[in-house]
Amino acid sequence: MTIPGGDKRVTLADVAKLAGVSKQTVSRVVNGSAHVTEDTRERVLHCIETLGFRPSALARQLSTGRSQTIGVVSNGGQGYLVTGVAYLGMVRQADRMGYALLIKEMVDFSAGSVRAMLDFLIERQVDGVIWAGPEIGDSHAWLDDFDLASLPMPLVAINAKARPGVDTVSFDNFEAGRLATRHLLSLGRRNIGHISGPANRWVTQQRVEGWRAALAEAGLPEAGRNLVEGDWDVTSGGPGLRRLREICPQLDAVFVGSDRMAIGVLAEAHRLGLRVPEDIAVMGVDNQPESAFLIPPLTSMTQDTPRMAEVALRLLVRRICERRGEPYPEACAIPESPVLYHDLVVRASTLCSKSPTR
Amino acid sequence: MTIPGGDKRVTLADVAKLAGVSKQTVSRVVNGSAHVTEDTRERVLHCIETLGFRPSALARQLSTGRSQTIGVVSNGGQGYLVTGVAYLGMVRQADRMGYALLIKEMVDFSAGSVRAMLDFLIERQVDGVIWAGPEIGDSHAWLDDFDLASLPMPLVAINAKARPGVDTVSFDNFEAGRLATRHLLSLGRRNIGHISGPANRWVTQQRVEGWRAALAEAGLPEAGRNLVEGDWDVTSGGPGLRRLREICPQLDAVFVGSDRMAIGVLAEAHRLGLRVPEDIAVMGVDNQPESAFLIPPLTSMTQDTPRMAEVALRLLVRRICERRGEPYPEACAIPESPVLYHDLVVRASTLCSKSPTR
């Protein structure tokens, strides 16, 4: 089996000459235009097959001005798991809608880097951008004083603070923190600590606020001191637990910012001879597939990251179509700034029952 | 802050007109040609800045015939974790070498799908392809009777059987299986079972053979029956262990094909009241960051997937340059079909010592 077209590119013109028609007609056949005789269509198709003609997407893109490509900007440094899963949602949705994904990674989020990245995407003429880097401190501030309408293409930011004039698709991390904490409170825990993600992240800050809100609701505002910063990674779980117990010796529950860190917490609790959940209840966020199989099975919050990515892509396609004044596919009728919610999944690491909740 | 160029694209010609030079000269400045007076260069640069000119990568690609884009074909269905990590290695290396990554996903690996995927990549005129889909049964057979030289661009297959005429970058999974089994044998285990990945995968088959080879070396060929098929996923670990114990009641060790499945095995062993490793030694493959923090810490085999991806990309760039008769960067001096090896990391799940190996 040989794929033709190895030596020299076969072009529209080649097919046209062989078929004895104009390039225009070949183009019509390729693009499925109705205005072609069945007769000539077949002849052209035959010639295409014979020559192994494959239209140059590049040439088409240049003349139509649309690249059918979406740029995805992420940072893979941390949280690669989330990124990996998110890619899945995007790649599939993009495929379905006829777009390809151009992947770029940011190393830092300085103004210069952001600008260089945008320049790159403009030069490549992507039809739209999914901005999936983490919102670090004010790193997305440029989104604020940025006239996004002046960008040649629409942009949708993932898991970023909603702002007027910028499309975002995010989880409600405040609500997640509050829900998690309410769960622990409902079990009678009163000394609830929190091991958060990196403190400069918007996601982290939202969850901390939710956690504190729930504590305040329960009349335990002072418990809001029981906070330790982690880095999402398993290695920061154990040290986090130790520090929390120094701050609060009566600690009886930990809301951990990620299942990965929670694994470290479980290991450390085991090492310290603490029973989970009898002595200390532990819960995470992410609900990774493995979490149901830890010892004990871990209570967690499901976060449908692929869905977030998919929704973002749909919204982006809607924006792309709108800018061009074209109708957008029904699947893209996504509201302005959609918010997704976590689901609480309760397992034995918080529930003192002997019956497995798995 | 406003990014210019929103309304209508600024072109070379616009800059040329404003600067009072030819398009050709502007092109020279943009591409850093030496043959430009410092004087005119500055003037042109100024005009570029003023107009916010950004060269169209599309137009350049069309005229140069190179897209500076590499197509990555993967299946994200299973093993997204590995894929996610692999992306990291590729994205970074690609960035460094001035390439962007175009991500595509295969749903099935039928001949038709493969062909369609290749057609897509040809149409997009990617400079090269990384084929990262799993090698399922004969799904890569097309690589054999395929005149790859007839493809317009070079292709490197990741984790696929080495074949003459096809570039591959793989782990030595046979050696991995053998090494793992030898480790268990060295601990005095004799009834060693294996929970493999999907049986139709090349990777799986290699590991099974390595496992059997080690058993045969030890004079225990009949233990090769203690094989159960898993699906890489945590959920198949528990059932796998139960089936193995039915097949071989004296089972005293399990070589598990992935750390994720091993987590399921540990959970099930715990449920059954089996002590790990006293009653049964358990080890996995992948050495995920979490594995050191399981209860007990899991012996595993480190697999440097980002490195594999990076090496593949370098080799690909080498091929791209070679085809064009250009010298390739030193970093791309990768040998023909590089093979990577797993490292054995021994932890408490196989070693009956009380001192933590973490």
Next chain:
DNA sequence: CTGAAAGCGCTTACAG
């Protein structure tokens, strides 16, 4: 050092 011309491979109006 600088420029006019042709070309990369398509598509988009506009005629016929």
Next chain:
DNA sequence: CTGAAAGCGCTTACAG
């Protein structure tokens, strides 16, 4: 239904 012309925005020889 079909075709000739111009254009998308660059680069590549070739002159001067």
